Amino acid sequence: MPVLEGKELRIVGFLCNWCSYGGADTAGVGRFNQPTDLRIIKVPCSGRIDPLFIVKALMNGADGVLVSGCHPRDCHYSEGNFYARRRLEIMQKFLPILGYEPGRFEYTWVSASEGQRWQQVVTEFTDQIHKLGPAPKIVGPEASDTLSLMQAALK
Amino acid sequence: MNTSLNYAYYPGCSSTGTSVEYDMSSRAICAALGIQLQDVPDWSCCGSTPAHTVDHSLSSALSARNLDQVASMGLDSCITPCPSCLANLKTAKHKMQDENFRDKVNKLLEKPANTQVETKSVLQILVEDYGIENIKKKVVKPLTGLVVGAYYGCILNRPAELMQFDSREHPMAMDNIMEALGATVVPFPLKVECCGASFGIPRKDVVMRLSGKLLDTAQEIGALALVTACPLCQMNLDMRQSQINRANGTKHNIPIFYFTQLLGLALGLTEKELGMDKLCVSPRTLLNSIAKEEQIKEKAA
Amino acid sequence: MKIGVFVCHCGSNIEATVDTATVAAAAREFPGVVFATDTMYTCSEPGQDEIVDAIKEHNLDGIVVASCSPRMHEQTFRRTVERAGLNKYLFEMANIREHVSWIGKDREANTNKAVDLVRMASEKLMNNQPLYPKKFTINKRVLIIGGGVAGIQAALDCADGGLEVVMVEKTSTIGGKMAKLDKTFPTVDCSSCILGPRMVDVAQHPNITLYAFSEIEEINGYVGNFEIKVKKKATYVDWDACTGCGICMEKCPSKKATDTFNEEIDFTKAINIPFAQAIPKKAKIDPEFCTMLKKGKCGVCAKVCPSGCIDYEMKDEFITEKVGAIVTATGFDLFDWTVYEEYGGGRYPDVITSLQYERMLSASGPTGGHIKRPSDGKEPKDVVFIQCVGSRDKSVGRPYCTGFCCMYTAKQAILTKDHLPGSQSYVFYMDIRAAGKLYDEFTRRAMEEYDTNYIRGRVSMIYPKGDKLLVRGADTLMGTQVEVDADLVVLAVGAEASKGASKLAEKLRISYDSYGFYMEGHPKLKPVETNTAGVYLAGACQGPKDIPSSVAQGSAAAAKVLGLFSKDQLESDPQVSTVDIKRCIGCGKCIQTCPFGAIKEIDFRGMIKANVIETICQGCGICTSTCPQGAVQLQHSTDNQILSEVNALCQF
């Protein structure tokens, strides 16, 4: 089922099991309303997130990607988010050269108790993606398929 | 020390009436310290009490207009001696961040106002920008022998989130300045109590009670004078001191200075420049005694 | 794969904002799904039976349940599918409650999102493999961190249950906050009379090893096999030889040492024993105040010590202990109330904390149980108690209720009257929270029998007036301003997480909330567990607690440990990394980044390869995202599993 046309954009979230997924649960338990665009993929640790998953999601048509892990020093595996921070940061800085706006991908830290913060992060990020609008999509086998679409859109 | 302190100056309405000496002394000390002031052109009322009790957007519109005037001067900060004006100008800037409110206010104005300008009190820039240490260096006539309490009033540092200066409950800025001037500062426990302020007209009895308590406390702790930073406080304590005495059966004779006046004195400015003659409770005896103390010290040296 | 999908209504929790029947219908169109239905309560017995029946009837070999968070019921459903003969890892959950139905009311959007989540789950499931746990032996020793009443209870229960216990206490005596109290509510019985014997039990129990004046330096390992590095801080006194006779303390000329046990209402000596009933009753030197250690002169204690146990050269010592489980009972600390400038911000000596007052009331305290004003030593007549100082106050960042202040304030008001019959106590309160057995009766007694004047309202200002303190506040019931001329003001200061709690949490790899209190596994169902296997909580480290609750939690944590240790072997989580030896090129990047040292280099037919030691691997997956050729894969979170979820969501 596609995203709700005109209403939602495709936003993928990668959340660590211990903190941020719990934080999203806490937000749910607290009935903190959130936009519906985000779909969450649970991973054991933010250190498990290969930044290439983010690129893969964007190239496959995601409009935004949000990664969230435990706050630095609070990693359940003690070091995962430290590695993640470096890797995610470098990918975030890299993406613009491919033609993705800097705000398409963000990463942050939300602990299991921070339901409210999670609500705020989701709301703000969704808002940010809606402001950017749909991400450029690669369609068809040849570059010309996409390029002609892009030109049409510009006209 | 920053040698090129330069601010827009917003005098506020009371500076043209009841607190003319506050305005005079503020300007005089800034000149003496090399702080440049440029008057906000065509300034108007800040929208204080009368306006904001009726309509918040109207009140903010007045302040927003003044802030816009400052912005048009090409300056990014504005100072005012009056805490009421300060509160209103800051409130307007804060509220204008809300889109709906901003639209409402801008509709009342000729053109949308630029309210990015920061407003500070004269006291704040003296402490934060100029620095008490630097003031100390400029003192030529120390206030030796003057036992003084610092009274801040209730709105100078409140609400703390907005004012972002000193402590909301236990401010020390004026205490520290007075100490730097050579005065003996006694801790004034009611430094942030209300003087009765604008009840002055409708409920004089409230002022008698509240301000009376302030004067009683000043006497108890042995303060020979109080310094203030607020035209309303000063007025209630100074102009109404005889009324208070009458109502409460007390015999206070405590001079109530603006802190700028005492600062000016220490910087060597004349009493006239500082508007000492505008005070209702005469400071004459007290000022003479300071001079005398100073002479004794000089002789001893 | 033949997948069955169960979409839970959760009563109306999900059904109210998600059309579960539509979700189930959509799921029937997914690849591999051969059965899909919506059920009222999937976690209930009939709900679980339905899963078991469907597995048998439709020959299912994979199950998706769309319901609440996997943190809630993943274990439940894994057991269900196991009951039906499936491997429990051939199961996936879609969280359509916490992540969908509870966070939005748009039924169309929610239903659509739920369908997506179910598709992700079933696509991932198609890539799942059956996984089998390995068994490993456990070390049946337990570490208790913190020697307060909760820790003592946990230690004694474990030790009585036959376990070897290692207790580590930061200060030089156990007893914690309770040891500082004079009496306890609501019985007004003597605190040291009930705690003292328990402390002695700890010291004498053959199964308990106590490290006082020690801290946790490092924690390694995992449930069943933790390795703890304990730092025994230098006391400059050989505790094996020290008899606790106290002569050193008597003769020490340095009299201005901070007396933390007495909450700094008095000074102690540079060499000191915190109090007479201390366990262990051993002296230690505070180097900050010792002239010998600072300037190399003095040495009086060494001269007078009859057992010659003073050692000025002593250094911190590190000891390694191996345990299988850990109970943290690190307690609380008092909020720094000096941020309240309106209460004088610490400028007025006669404004004190409740715990300082407690020391003053205590017969073994520095005043010998006499209530004296710190400023002039006079007996106070009018005593004002202010409640909720650092509790229920958003403006100082402490919005929570500490919970026990109402009770101890009532107790202190009663004791004040007992000590000084001519005195009058006033209590400024916001609400009286006296929910507990005999609690409300107790506060009533304070009001009715002891004439305590309870004023509902906050204090706005305290300022000196002559030698008195003028306390001004509001009486919200009367709608008036109240001014009390007080001789002494006692602040009921709220509790916050103990200092260093967050640092310890990092070592334990457990979560804590924004105030530093440790997170329990589940707010209702797992009150003493954490999300880290083998680490349990007891007492106020989880949140402010009174003595009975702390003791109850100590026992609960002990029960959990005894339960864990009732087996000889534990099963390891099979969600660990494995190396595809054909793909591994032996570059060693995984070895370099593994936080647990779980990957080792091996020689495989003359080639260097990586090898994961399953029992050490914790399943974080850093290695998997590090390996450029994807040779190390974290089971149950493999690249292909995550990619299948990404692809289920994003397809151009």
Added chain:
Amino acid sequence: MTLVKYLKSTDLKSWLAELAEKNSVFAPRYEGDSVIFAPFDPEQEIYTKSAATVPPKKTVFPQSEKLVDFTYHKDPENPGKTLIDGKEVLPQGTTVVFGGRPCDVRGFSMFDRVYLTKETTDIYYKARRDNTSFITIACEFTESTCFCHWVGSSPSDPIGSDVLAVPVKGGFLLTAVSARGETLLTSKLLLEGKPKVEEAEEVLDKVMENLGKAPDLSKSPGKLLEVFDNMEFWEKVSAKCISCGTCTYLCPTCYCFNITDEIQGLKGSRIRSWDNCMSALFTMEASGHNPRPTKAHRLKNRVGHKFSYYPDLHDGIISCYGCGRCIKSCPAGVDIREIVLKAIEFMPTVVEE
């Protein structure tokens, strides 16, 4: 009487535009610094001076092509039952490729012997092969990597082409070399070619002269087999190979492929894509065993296949037409000519007792 026409260079684009009305037309042009075959675009310059960087192999044998699209249909009554519905994706329409070189185009005759045999016919290949015409440009210049004359071809070899275009002053002399070629030469834009025939012959003679003498490769099949087991020989000649796929992917005669299924949801496709014998994965078996574990084994196979095994199966025909791309574009400068000659000249060292 063969049909000969003269095409002025200035009319080239108009002629191709005419052909593009009924066919999809491919012509070489610059993309970045490389010359590739791309759909004819009147806006872009056509490059005709020398062979393109990438041969037009993809026009008949695409780098990646869908063979079958398939869908799983679920029985609405019983989701457990699924039917698979597969559809062949056969290429449609006719194609004209302009600007290939004799060595490029003749390459397809190598494919034909594999894909169009009596026993099996590859329908996808056949569909494209039957519907693709080649207007080939004979080479006016030779390059240092050219060796078509070593392997029985020449700069004007017409095999596989439909029209041969010889560069002459101001344009091309077009000669129909197949019936299909004649139908391509009906445009009014084309002028009578006879007056240019002589000039064209001179051009071709000059090229042959430049190419010089070719070594005798008739012994290569046998000689290569002789060194088959000499791994030291192969290790040395393959030492600088970096195992990329450039040589095979740029080779007009390499025809190996791989087949993979890509599935998304209930839909999927079976894909055929170029494979590359220089890659270790080419012969990797499911067990993990690899009969060609090193690059020496793999390069041996590539050279052996072209200069020994294929000729053995196909009447001595060497499956290389000497375009030289594998030499020119090799990132490491591996020269297949050198290897073949080394093998031919190889004398086993006699170990004296």
Added chain:
Amino acid sequence: MKFQEELKESIRKALPELDVVIGWCGSFDPLHATPHFIYGEEDIEKLEISPLNVHNLATYLPGMRGKKVGVVVKGCDSRSVVELLQEKLISRDDITIFGFPCTGVIDQSKVKKAIGYVGNVQSCDMSDESLVVVVDDKPHSLKLSEVLAEKCKSCRYPDAIISDYFVGDRIAKKDPAEPNYKELEKFEKLAVSERFGYWLKELDRCIRCYACRSACPLCVCRDHCIAESRDPHWLSQENNVRDKLMFQVIHAYHMAGRCTECGECQRACPVDIPILMLKQKMNKEVLDIFNYEAGVNLKDTPPLLSFKMEEENITEKDW
């Protein structure tokens, strides 16, 4: 080259202890060189040191683990050797490094652009400042500076960083001290849609030969690259520009903090796709965030394989 004979002498000295020494020699035409494997005395004479020696010979080292290998390196190549040693992908004991002062190499595509058609080069004479290329009897004179590879213009390591034998006089470290990313910065200023379109257009002609990867000295996964694997299944074999671009991102990311910008990926590309820019971007960010440059210090750890508790140069989004 002046020190060519000296180098041959060093190799001659070292060869008896080694299985092979890798250098360069002439190739199919006078404008090209090729890697040259020296097994015995008889191979030494062919060795040539010239600006045509573009190949980074470090590429061969990880595949020759266990053998005693000598390798001749330019300054930039030596960074690859350092990086390989740093990551313990080769053993210092097994390799013997021959260094020389490198004055830069020639970019073949620049020569092609300057001359046009270079199919039949008859001779190529090089001096310190220029080269004369004769194509089809026609001489073309080019300034060396015009056809020098881009990386050489801002070279900061002309001499091998690490070597066992160094011949010739060392060249003092040249300016600029910081890497030159002017072209990249220009590209970064384009509109997002232009950048997006650029890569699609450029990568469209990719033939997925993976020469970029095979030529890269630090792509050590070689036969196990995830580009072609099904488990993990990152890329499909479908004909689409998405997967082609995705592979370039994979390559760039796997090189992050490891790439020494030797430029072999781009040079090896048979269809001249400007993929080096992606690696330069990665390097620029690595330098910015971690103040790190790959392959200059044996003791370093690549930044993505390590971390700091407090990252000075990472400012996270404030929500």
